[in-house]
Amino acid sequence: MPKVKINDVEVEVPAGTNMIEAAAKVGVEIPHYCYHPNLSIAGNCRMCLVDIVGGRAPDIACNMQARDGLAIRTDTPAVKKMRQSVMEFLLVNHPLDCPICDQSGECRLQDYYMEHGDYDSRGIEEKVSKKKRQDIGDKIVLDAERCVECSRCVRFGDEVTGTGDLRLMNRGDHTEIGMFPGERLEHHYQGNLADICPVGALTNKDFRFQRRVWYLRETASVCGGCATGCNIQVCHQEGEVFRFLPRRNDAVNKSWMCDHGRDQVPEIAGLKRILRSRVNGAVVDVEAALIALAERLKSAKRVGVVLGSRATNEANWGLLQVVRKNLKSARVFVVGGNDPGSVEYADALLVDADKNPNSAGVALLAAYDGQVETSEALGSAMSDLDVLVVLEDDVLGRLGKSAATLVYLGAFKNKSSEHADVVIPVCHSVEMDGSYINRQGRVQRIRRAVNAAGDSLPAWLVMERLGAKLGSAPGTGMVAAAFNAMAKAVPRMAGMDFKALGEAGLLLAADPSQPEGGDARVETSV
Amino acid sequence: MSLPAARKMSSTESVYLVEVVKGLVMTMTHIVKNLFDQDRFRTVEYPDVRKTMTDRYRGAHRLLLRPDGKIKCVACMCCPTICPAKCITIIAGEDPNDPAEKFPVEFDIDMLRCIFCGFCVEACPKDAIRMDTRIYEINAYTRQAMIHNKSYMVNLMDGIKPPAEEFYRLNPDSAPAGFTPDEPSATGSP
Numbered sequence: 001m002p003k004v005k006i007n008d009v010e011v012e013v014p015a016g017t018n019m020i021e022a023a024a025k026v027g028v029e030i031p032h033y034c035y036h037p038n039l040s041i042a043g044n045c046r047m048c049l050v051d052i053v054g055g056r057a058p059d060i061a062c063n064m065q066a067r068d069g070l071a072i073r074t075d076t077p078a079v080k081k082m083r084q085s086v087m088e089f090l091l092v093n094h095p096l097d098c099p100i101c102d103q104s105g106e107c108r109l110q111d112y113y114m115e116h117g118d119y120d121s122r123g124i125e126e127k128v129s130k131k132k133r134q135d136i137g138d139k140i141v142l143d144a145e146r147c148v149e150c151s152r153c154v155r156f157g158d159e160v161t162g163t164g165d166l167r168l169m170n171r172g173d174h175t176e177i178g179m180f181p182g183e184r185l186e187h188h189y190q191g192n193l194a195d196i197c198p199v200g201a202l203t204n205k206d207f208r209f210q211r212r213v214w215y216l217r218e219t220a221s222v223c224g225g226c227a228t229g230c231n232i233q234v235c236h237q238e239g240e241v242f243r244f245l246p247r248r249n250d251a252v253n254k255s256w257m258c259d260h261g262r263d264q265v266p267e268i269a270g271l272k273r274i275l276r277s278r279v280n281g282a283v284v285d286v287e288a289a290l291i292a293l294a295e296r297l298k299s300a301k302r303v304g305v306v307l308g309s310r311a312t313n314e315a316n317w318g319l320l321q322v323v324r325k326n327l328k329s330a331r332v333f334v335v336g337g338n339d340p341g342s343v344e345y346a347d348a349l350l351v352d353a354d355k356n357p358n359s360a361g362v363a364l365l366a367a368y369d370g371q372v373e374t375s376e377a378l379g380s381a382m383s384d385l386d387v388l389v390v391l392e393d394d395v396l397g398r399l400g401k402s403a404a405t406l407v408y409l410g411a412f413k414n415k416s417s418e419h420a421d422v423v424i425p426v427c428h429s430v431e432m433d434g435s436y437i438n439r440q441g442r443v444q445r446i447r448r449a450v451n452a453a454g455d456s457l458p459a460w461l462v463m464e465r466l467g468a469k470l471g472s473a474p475g476t477g478m479v480a481a482a483f484n485a486m487a488k489a490v491p492r493m494a495g496m497d498f499k500a501l502g503e504a505g506l507l508l509a510a511d512p513s514q515p516e517g518g519d520a521r522v523e524t525s526v
Numbered sequence: 527m528s529l530p531a532a533r534k535m536s537s538t539e540s541v542y543l544v545e546v547v548k549g550l551v552m553t554m555t556h557i558v559k560n561l562f563d564q565d566r567f568r569t570v571e572y573p574d575v576r577k578t579m580t581d582r583y584r585g586a587h588r589l590l591l592r593p594d595g596k597i598k599c600v601a602c603m604c605c606p607t608i609c610p611a612k613c614i615t616i617i618a619g620e621d622p623n624d625p626a627e628k629f630p631v632e633f634d635i636d637m638l639r640c641i642f643c644g645f646c647v648e649a650c651p652k653d654a655i656r657m658d659t660r661i662y663e664i665n666a667y668t669r670q671a672m673i674h675n676k677s678y679m680v681n682l683m684d685g686i687k688p689p690a691e692e693f694y695r696l697n698p699d700s701a702p703a704g705f706t707p708d709e710p711s712a713t714g715s716p
Contacts, residue, residue, distance in 0.1 A: 099602030099651050100628040133627060209618040209628055212603040 005053070005071035019061035019072055020048055028074055031083060031112050033090075033198045034150035035062035038254040040159060045090070045150050047112070049082045050074050058082060080116070087117035093128045093173055095145045103200030105213040109148070130176050136166075137185025139205050139259055140193055144176040147201035153177065153193045160256065161187045161349070177201060188345060191262045195245060196255070206262065207243045219449035220247055220503055222436055224310065224429040225261040226346075227354040229438030231503070232257060234430050234449040241268050241430055241450055249504050252442060258351045260343045268453075272413045274425040275454025286424060286455050290462070293389075293407055293422045294469035300386035303330040304378065304403060307365060308391030308410075309356035311459050312434030312446065314482035315426070316358070316365050318463025319391055321474035324369075326467065331385075333378040334366050339394040339414060352439055356393070357429070361437035364508070368490045375399065390416055391459060392426070409462060425456040432458035433479045435501065437508065443496060444505035579660040581693055584642045586661040587635055589679040590654050597680065598654035601630040605646035605655060613639035614646060633676040637664050658691070659683060 001012045006023045013022045020030045021037070033045035041063045048061040053071035058078065064070070073079065091109065098104045130144035153166045154177070165185055169178050179185070185193075194204040216235040223230040223244065230253035233245040244265055246257035267273075277289035284292070297303055305323050307316045323330045338344075338355040346353035356362075366372035373381075379399055382388070388395070388403035390410070396402045397415040408420035411428045429436075430449045437443050452458075457465075460482050467473030476482035480498035487493040492509045500506070538544045560566060570577055579585065590598045601618035619631035647657050659682060666672045674682075694701035 099600045099604070100626060104602070132625075209601070209620055212607070214607065215603075 002066045002068040002070070004066045004068075007073055007075055008071075013066045015066060017066045019050065019064040019066065019070075022066055023061065023072075023074065030061045030074055031108075031116055032062055033108055033148055034152060036152050036155075036196055036255070037248070038160075038250075038256075039152060039155045039196075042151050042155060045148065046086050047083065047090075049079065049086070051076050051079055083112075083116035084119055087113055088119055088122075090148045091117070092123060093145070094148075095127065095129075095132075097146070101143075101146065101200040102203040102208055102213075103146075103197075107200060108198035128173050134178075136179050137190045139190035139262075140185060141203050141205055141208065142177065142179075143201050143203070144178065145201075146199050147177045148199050149175050149177065150198060152196045152198070153202055156189075156193060156196060160192075161189050163187050166193075188258050188260065188347070188351060189256060189349070191259050192246065192256045204243070206265070211237060211242050216242060217449075218245075219430075219447050221430060221446045221449065222357070222438075222444045222505075223257060223261040223264075224357040224436070224446070225258070225264055225355065227352040227356060227359050227439040228253065228350050229357055229436055229442065229444050229505075230257040230261060230350060231444070231505075232261070234447075236430075236449045239450045241265055247503070251504065252438065252440070252444075253350055256350060258349075260345065260351060267412070268428050268430055268450075273411060273428070273453050273456075274413055274417055274423060275456070277425060277455060278420075278423040280421055286457060286462075286465075289422055289424050290465055290469055293424070293466060296387050296405060296407070296422065297327060297389070297470060300405070301329075302384055302386050303327050304381065304385040304388045305330055305332045306378070306388065306390045306393060306395050307332060307334050307362045307372065308393050308459070309334070309336070309359045309362045310392035310410075311358060311426070312429075312432070312436060313358065313361045313365070313443075313486055314434050314476075314479050315391060315459030315463060316362055317482055317486040318460045318467070318474045318476070319389075320365060320369060322463050322467040322470065322472075325472040325474075326470035331377075331381065332366075332369065332372045333375065334362050334372055335375040335378060335393050335395055335398055337375070337398045340397040341414075354439070357438070358436040360439060360441055360508075361435075361443075364437060364490060364492060365486075367513075390420075409459060411456065424462055425454055426459040426462060427452045427456045431456065434458070434460065435483055435498070438505075441508040441511075442505045443493070443501060443508060445498075445501045579662065581658070583660050583662070584644045584647075584657040585659040586637070586664050586682060587640075587646070587655055587657050587674065587679055588659050588682040589633065589676060590656065591680065596624060596626075597629060597676070598652050599630050599633060599650075600626050600628045600652055600654075601633075602628075602651060604649040604651060608645045608649040610643060610645065611639045611641045613637075630676060633679070635674045635679070636672065637674055638669060638672045655679075659686075 001014055003010055003012050004022055006026050006028050009026045011022060011026050020032055020035055023030050030048045032048040034042045035048060043060050043063045049058045050061045051058050051073045053073060132143045132145055134142040136142045149168060151168060154168060157163050157165045165179060165183060166177055168175055170176060191204055193202045215237045218233040218235055221232055221234050223232045231247040231249040233247050234241055235243045235245060244262050246253060246255055248255045276283045277286050279289055279292045305319060307319060323332055342355045345351055382401050382403055385403035387405045389407040392410045394414040394416045396419055406416060406420040407422045408417045409424045409426050410417060411426055417423050429446050431452045433448050434446050435443055436446060460479055464473050476485050483498040487496040496506055592598050601616050603616060606614040606616055613636040615634045616630050617632040618628055620627060621629050644657055646655050694705050
């Protein structure tokens with residue numbers, strides 16, 4: 001690997017690494033607008049100009065690949081002057097409407113002006129005015145005046161979605177970003193345009209004017225919208241979630257996420273949440289509902305339990321433990337498919353046809369247990385069952401039938417919760433800790449961002465309390481202990497620790513029952 | 527920490543009567559002086575007479591309007607951010623017919639919490655909020671009424687010329703840059 005020097009600090013980086021990334025490794029931030037790690041190099045913003053030691057002229061760091069002996073400096077007076085001049089150049093026609101701009105607080109123009117600009121305005125000419133507030137898609141508002149023509153959005157359309165919808169038009173200081181006449185953004189990844197725009201030219205309609213970004217706190221989590229398990233930041237303030245942002249994980253979603261994932265945000269505090277426990281339609285507290293549930297399970301002869309492909313590993317582990325320790329004759333099922341009403345869209349980029357975030361986790365548990373039955377078996381056994389306990393999945397909606405007594409543990413109202421005799425609310429994925437396993441077999445952490453809505457409890461805790469009522473609890477006591485107990489028992493999770501999952505997650509060990517290369521541990525094609 | 531020892535009284539002080547007479551002489555002197563020179567009075571006969579506050583006095587907040595009658599505030603959230611008492615609540619909305627795009631649907635200041643530091647006025651990039659009303663009687667019968675809302679603060683100076691504007695109109699040389707006298711006086715709802 002080539003060794004390069006940044007401000008006299010030597011660092012070894014893989015061949016082909018550009019100098020922005022190499023400098024970041026030694027803690028030197030090189031300012032940039034057009035460079036994005038998951039897009040091609042355009043080199044048109046000129047903000048990352050650095051001096052090459054012994055070189056003829058300054059060059060852009062984003063297009064400078066590491067080679068042995070390369071030494072750059074980012075702290076010379078010349079570099080400082082270049083950055084200041086580029087800032088002045090970019091701001092010549094900027095409208096400076098920060099008070100009404102949604103990007104304020106996370107705007108590169110603001111940040112870099114304070115850090116590298118800080119000049120006195122010399123502008124006496126009138127600024128070039130362009131078209132503001134253009135409605136170019138279902139999710140995006142374009143303000144051409146604020147644009148610095150970095151072309152990130154153009155490259156996103158060309159390289160990631162392949163739609164090629166946004167274009168740079170005209171010349172000189174009349175250059176502006178725009179769409180072809182009569183065209184609108186049609187793809188399902190529009191939200192990313194607002195994320196990659198380093199300034200306020202592309203802003204998100206759903207988040208527009210909702211909250212200033214400096215109020216928001218961020219929690220690293222995983223999207224629960226489909227089996228891809230895109231890494232996200234949950235942006236929230238005082239118990240309210242305002243937006244999901246993609247979190248970079250090159251092995252899963254690079255820097256992107258789909259709009260369906262973002263559309264989950266209003267559902268978190270929406271009218272479809274189950275807030276109170278119900279027994280036979282009457283609102284009761286969770287304790288009473290758990291007692292009622294335990295009584296029904298004890299008195300029933302034939303009990304069926306459905307593991308939740310929308311629930312966390314810890315919840316499913318707890319449920320399996322409760323059943324195997326207390327209800328010897330109970331049958332456990334896994335129901336595939338999607339809830340009715342879920343988005344049917346799927347593509348080769350990120351959106352998976354399976355809308356359950358933890359199908360792989362449930363499959364893993366089923367393989368471990370060995371006696372878990374399929375949805376076909378559940379369909380034919382339904383009439384024999386006295387009580388059916390369902391975790392999150394809308395079994396009634398998916399299969400169209402249910403047992404005599406239905407028990408629903410879930411976050412959202414659906415057909416199953418409507419017809420259930422006992423309903424216990426469980427937390428949404430942004431309200432609890434836990435882990436999902438995505439379609440690659442990557443175990444990823446979700447983290448609690450906001451407090452639980454209503455009486456909701458984390459599902460693994462419901463299992464703990466239910467187990468205590470039935471006689472023997474899983475005995476884990478904490479979500480980390482539940483995960484670690486599962487990791488200890490399941491061979492493919494050997495050696496995993498809840499705290500060691502980290503931001504990027506860990507891959508499961510290869511499946512011994514599958515032939516070489518036959519399992520689903522493929523990298524996504526993003 | 528020990529307290530200093532009590533001072534020894536002098537012989538006249540220990541008699542006590544002499545000191546009482548001294549005090550009475552002081553009181554009588556002021557009574558006679560005030561009788562003949564009433565301008566010296568420090569006391570104001572409130573509420574019949576009110577003190578005139580200086581131009582720099584930070585009174586109740588008011589919200590300003592643009593010449594076209596719309597509210598100046600664009601809900602940029604600078605004032606609730608800087609407010610050390612966290613007494614300002616703004617809900618932003620979008621106005622499709624206004625080039626300013628953004629406006630406050632609600633703008634509430636909890637005057638029970640406000641500490642009158644004036645940071646909101648300093649932070650405002652649009653000169654939309656000022657504390658130049660010189661109003662210091664901020665009171666109400668309920669806590670709810672102590673929360674000044676948008677229309678209250680817009681119409682606060684109805685029929686009254688805000689002192690600072692009046693002053694700047696008379697002394698345009700000392701007016702801050704960008705000051706334009708609102709003619710006629712800005713009234714009505716935004």
